[in-house]
Structures are given as C-alpha cells and as structure tokens.
Amino acid sequence: MSTDIRVAAAESEAVQPGRDGTDAATRSIPAGPRGRARVRRRVGTVLAWVALSLLGIVFVYPFVWLVSASFKPRSDVFDNRLIPETFTWDNYIQVWQEAPLALWLLNTAIVTVLAAVTVTISSAMVAWGFAYFRFRGRGVLFGLVLATMMLPGAVTMIPTFLIWNALGQVGMLTPLWAGNLFGSAFYIFLLRQFFLGLPRDLFEAARIDGASQWGVFWRIALPLTGPALAVVLVFEVQAVWTDLMRALIYLRDSSTFTVPRGLKSLVDAYGFGGEWHWEIIVTASVITTIPLIIVFFLAQKRIIDGVASTGLKG
Structure with missing residues (x-):
C-alpha cells in the first residue's frame, strides 16, 4: 500500500504544471532555438576536443617513439613498437x-x-x-x-x-x-x-x-x-x-x-x-x-x- 501511495505521489508531481504552465516532462525537453543552440555548442565542444586530442597524439607520437627506441637493443630500434619487446638500460x-x-x-x-x-x-x-x-x-x-x-x-x-x-x-x-x-x-x-x-x-x-x-x-x-x-x-x-x-x-x-x-x-x-x-x-x-x-x-x-x-x- 505504501509503495502504491509513493508511486501515485510521484506521478502527480510529474504532471503538476510549473510556474510557466508546463509540466515536468515538457520542461525536460529543450525549448525551440535556444535548445538547438545549446546542443550545437555541446557538439562543437566535443568535436573540438576530439580534434585537439588527435592533433596531440600526432605531435606527441614521435617523442614517445624516440623514448621507446632508447630502451631497445640495436636490432629492435626501428620495429615501431611503442612497448619494447626487449627492454634494456644499457x-x-x-x-x-x-x-x-x-x-x-x-x-x-x-x-x-x-x-x-x-x-x-x-x-x-x-x-x-x-x-x-x-x-x-x-x-x-x-x-x-x-x-x-x-x-x-x-x-x-x-x-x-x-x-x-x-x-x-x-x-x-x-x-x-x-x-x-x-x-x-x-x-x-x-x-x-x-x-x-x-x-x-x-x-x-x-x-x-x-x-x-x-x-x-x-x-x-x-x-x-x-x-x-x-x-x-x-x-x-x-x-x-x-x-x-x-x-x-x-x-x-x-x-x-x-x-x-x-x-x-x-x-x-x-x-x-x-x-x-x-x-x-x-x-x-x-x-x-x-x-x-x-x-x-x-x-x-x-x-x-x-x-x-x-x-x-x-
């Protein structure tokens, strides 16, 4: 019985109109041009982060390769493995x-x-x-x-x-x-x-x-x-x-x-x-x-x- 009461209360609260006359379900949906602009900004931010991450990998990769090669024996220097198969400090x-x-x-x-x-x-x-x-x-x-x-x-x-x-x-x-x-x-x-x-x-x-x-x-x-x-x-x-x-x-x-x-x-x-x-x-x-x-x-x-x-x- 108590469970049914809580569910009914939640449903009634969800459909109660807000101050602007809209219910909670409607208020959760972005409104018109403003919502679309917000979505575009978020998509742009994600794309910018992806592009910067890719550029960062491109610029960092040569140095990572150089460090990795410095721990390899002579025969493995140019094998293009970032993790040396034979690790050496010599x-x-x-x-x-x-x-x-x-x-x-x-x-x-x-x-x-x-x-x-x-x-x-x-x-x-x-x-x-x-x-x-x-x-x-x-x-x-x-x-x-x-x-x-x-x-x-x-x-x-x-x-x-x-x-x-x-x-x-x-x-x-x-x-x-x-x-x-x-x-x-x-x-x-x-x-x-x-x-x-x-x-x-x-x-x-x-x-x-x-x-x-x-x-x-x-x-x-x-x-x-x-x-x-x-x-x-x-x-x-x-x-x-x-x-x-x-x-x-x-x-x-x-x-x-x-x-x-x-x-x-x-x-x-x-x-x-x-x-x-x-x-x-x-x-x-x-x-x-x-x-x-x-x-x-x-x-x-x-x-x-x-x-x-x-x-x-x-």
Missing part, C-alpha cells in the same frame, strides 16, 4: 661512455643562459626606447629595425663569420651568444607592443617623484612586463638549445661542442656511413631533449599569459 649507460655528453650539455647550458639573458635585456632596452621616447624619425628607425627580419640568414652569414674570425673567436663559444647583445628585431617588436599598452601616466608620475630614466625603466617598466619577458626568454632558450647552424660554422673541437653539434657528430660516427649504432643516437636525443621539456613545463603558464597579454595590448 643504452643510457653506453651513451655516456661513447660521447662527452655531460660536457656538451654544460656548453649548451652556458650558451643558452648567456644568449637568453642578453637578448632579453637588450631587446627590452631598445623596445623601451621606441615605446616611451618621442623623437624625430622614430617611425622610420623602427621600420628599419623590422626590415632586418626580412634579411635571410645566409646574407649575413659570411660577413658575420669574417668579423668573428678577425676577432679570433672562431672555435670558441662566444659567437654563439655574443651577437644577442644587440637585441633581436622580433623581440624588440614584441616588447614594444607590450610597453605601449602600459599607462604612460605611471612613468610620468615616477619622473616627477625624482626617478631617473634608467630607474623608470628598471624599477617600474621592466617588472610590469614580466609575462612578455618570460615569452622572450623561453623562445630564445628553445632557439639557442636547438641551434645547429652556428655551431657547425664556429665550433671545431669536440670539447666546445654544444648539444646539436654533438648529436651531429654522433650521427656522422654511428649513423649514415658509420657503424649504425642508432640506439646510441636516439638515447642521446632523449637525454638532450628532456631539459627543454622541463623548461617549457615550468614556464607554460608564463608563456600563455605573456602571449595573451601581448596580443591584447598590441
């Missing part, structure tokens, strides 16, 4: 014996830090000059700076080499980072757009309070551009860490090799025309890629904030 032991990998990583870290810090500071100084100061010919001069981005690297490669050779720096690490002391046109443009979005009254108030031009830049403007500076720093870290061209041009001895130049020497020695020790090459590639992944993982929030805020303030 490659990670042998690679340190076959190549001065620690020295290459140290050289690359030194060059990367010096290049990233110098180009970030120098580009910020030039960008601040174009954004804050008003002088005749500023637009023309800024246009010339941007025009340098249109010059192919091959055009300036030989003159730059002759300069460093005259200075006696060929065979050393200096040419790989010292050029960044003069800034980068792309980073100057990026930081200038950010500086232009900052309130100028803030800097004028600091000048009235007695701050010098350098003080306004170093103590006020630079801290406010933290996200954009992080973007420049991380972009340059990635560019220098993977730079092979300049290392091929200027480095002669294996004791000065950076990671890309060292990997090139491993390919020459153990890859094409060598002894075909591809397990050594893929293992060295994994080891040298991990630091860059860690940097991007730690700085991903800064990168997103910097790109987003720079785009809005541009």
